[in-house]
Amino acid sequence: MSWPMVKLKDCCKVVGGATPKRNIPEYWDTQDVPWVTPKDISKLSNKVLDDAPEYISQLGFDKCATYLLPKGTVLLTSRAPIGNVAIAGRDMCTNQGFKSLVPLDRVDSTYLYYCMLFHSPMLEVLGNGATFKEVSKKIVEEFEIPLPPLEEQKRIAAILDKADAIRQKRKQAIELADEFLRSVFLDMFGDPVSNPKGLPQVKLTDLADVVTGFAFKSAEYVDDDKASVRLCRGANTLPGYFDWKDTAYWNSGKLKGIEHYKIDAGDVILAMDRPWISSGLKVCVFPENERDTYLVQRVARIRPNTSLYIDYLYASILSKAFERHCCPTETTVPHISPVELKNYSLLMPNEEQLEKYHNTVATVRKSKLAMESSWLKSNQFFDSLSQKAFSGQL
Numbered sequence: 001m002s003w004p005m006v007k008l009k010d011c012c013k014v015v016g017g018a019t020p021k022r023n024i025p026e027y028w029d030t031q032d033v034p035w036v037t038p039k040d041i042s043k044l045s046n047k048v049l050d051d052a053p054e055y056i057s058q059l060g061f062d063k064c065a066t067y068l069l070p071k072g073t074v075l076l077t078s079r080a081p082i083g084n085v086a087i088a089g090r091d092m093c094t095n096q097g098f099k100s101l102v103p104l105d106r107v108d109s110t111y112l113y114y115c116m117l118f119h120s121p122m123l124e125v126l127g128n129g130a131t132f133k134e135v136s137k138k139i140v141e142e143f144e145i146p147l148p149p150l151e152e153q154k155r156i157a158a159i160l161d162k163a164d165a166i167r168q169k170r171k172q173a174i175e176l177a178d179e180f181l182r183s184v185f186l187d188m189f190g191d192p193v194s195n196p197k198g199l200p201q202v203k204l205t206d207l208a209d210v211v212t213g214f215a216f217k218s219a220e221y222v223d224d225d226k227a228s229v230r231l232c233r234g235a236n237t238l239p240g241y242f243d244w245k246d247t248a249y250w251n252s253g254k255l256k257g258i259e260h261y262k263i264d265a266g267d268v269i270l271a272m273d274r275p276w277i278s279s280g281l282k283v284c285v286f287p288e289n290e291r292d293t294y295l296v297q298r299v300a301r302i303r304p305n306t307s308l309y310i311d312y313l314y315a316s317i318l319s320k321a322f323e324r325h326c327c328p329t330e331t332t333v334p335h336i337s338p339v340e341l342k343n344y345s346l347l348m349p350n351e352e353q354l355e356k357y358h359n360t361v362a363t364v365r366k367s368k369l370a371m372e373s374s375w376l377k378s379n380q381f382f383d384s385l386s387q388k389a390f391s392g393q394l
Helices: 038-042 058-062 109-125 137-142 150-189 307-318 320-326 338-342 351-389
Strands: 005-007 012-015 033-036 054-056 074-078 082-088 100-103 144-146 201-203 208-212 228-232 248-251 268-271 283-285 293-295 299-304 345-347
Touching (some): 012 137, 038 074, 038 082, 074 109, 082 109, 100 109, 109 144, 109 150, 109 351, 150 351, 208 338, 283 307, 307 320, 307 345
Antiparallel strands (some): 012 100, 033 054, 074 100, 201 345, 268 283, 268 299
């Protein structure tokens, strides 16, 4: 059964936000009203945002055009990036990076959350802007979603809740493994920012060959066949793994002069545009036994001078020191330039330390690969259920 399509303005109140002037301390000096930015929900591990990391004063609230959103509102980011969602766990307000949805009585918040999560790629396509894409209030209001009766919404939401819980548990297991490796890294080498062990510093280019990809013309992409090679784009490079669902291909007969853009096992691959997403930095290590793959522009290949550096370089790129070096902010389009990347300085441990770290990572990776496989399957299951749910087939 297909459900009626309803414009968001007919089932929700679409509300924007604002930021009080930062140079007026009285707008920020008391914790009266929770105030949320897109960054606050970008790394949320569950669907409900119970509190905000930053507050504004009642005076700051009164002096800007933000709006107090009631508990149960679906927070929807409208720029940088478009389509991140969360449910407000208490009354709160947001900055201007949101077009939040206050559901009417006939709309279940959890259903609306999953519905917008599913439809966020379609909403993103509607974004406009030269510097960064943004969806306007009008675009959000006119966006249509399937809206079954309230009881059916609750039934669908309960099913998706269970499927989501499974994939979140898988994700948490991976995060625990990553946290263990981060602890090992800090224990062995110290914080790269403060460098408590006094290790010498070198530039990334002293330990690896760093290149960015070739400008393959999308008009010349080909279908996948025996005569084609795979292209690695930013969309394929995700935090800790590659996703090849949306893959572009190139005729292998047209590779003359660009052979050096081929990716090898052990290369650290980093997406340069919008590199930080909700699940982390879009960087991963290219695995063994993969088909021939070539690097596309705005994606970087960091090729360690020796295999002993692979895990260490990967962990160094994931460190807070790297994020601090790149200085992403909520007001700019996150982007890492080739110059920034090549100028990144990191600590230089001795070979014995590197080998010990490498062996530890290799042991943990065996377990982590199984976890990641399980997580991918649970994601696919959740996506399949969502597809059925919002087409009236669940």
